Amino acid sequence: MDVTALRAMQAPLKDAYRTDPDAGIVTLKAKGELDDQHIACKVETGRAIALAGLHPATGGSGAELCSGDMLLEALVACAGVTLKAVATALEIDLKKGVVHAEGDLDFRGTLGVAKDAPVGFKAIRLSFDVETDAPQEKLDTLLKLTERYCVVFQTLNVKPELSAVLKVG
Incomplete structure (x- = not known):
């Protein structure tokens, strides 16, 4: 997909969301x-059923998927799609690309072994290995906009309002 096709695909959506901001809330x-x-x-x-279970x-x-791995x-997935869309919009030709994420967990927190150990990731690192001839200035913009528009990245970066309810019945 090129920048013209991307803009044509997104233009009616952007117009609808400008006209009716509530239409953009899904x-x-x-x-x-x-x-x-x-x-x-x-x-x-x-597409399928993913069986999530305890991490070793x-x-x-x-044998089961780990929810931390799934996160x-x-x-x-989100960063890769966002990077590709932003590269298309900026007309950066990515010949090849690989996205990596790794995170550090202290399982003492999850298992209740140490009260001072956090439950959840202490750090997450996201990186992109790309093959391109684009100048560094464009690549800096690509990374900045990918961070800005990646839903999962921003959700982790800016804590959303969370709630939990237990329903019996």
Whole structure:
């Protein structure tokens, strides 16, 4: 896809969201069902069922997906799509690209072993290996705009309002 096709595809959406800001608000949903035999949750991905379970560092077998890995995978997916869209908009020819995300967890926090150990990632690092002839100035803009417009990156960067409800019935 080139910049003209990208702009043509997005222009009506941008116009609609400018005219009616509420039209730009979409509620994304995810659903999972607890596994009745294992400590696991079956997550509907839209294409298949992903079985998430305990990470081996918390006693899991490693046979199921780890939700921490899935979070990093979501970041890689979002950042990769965003990088590609921004590169297209900036007319940067990316011949090749690989997105990497890695994060540091202290499982003592998750297992309640140490109260001073955080539950969750202490640090997440996102990197891009690209093959391109674009000048450094354009690449700096590419990274800046990818960070700015990547939904998952910004959600992790700016904590959203969170709530949890337990319904019995």
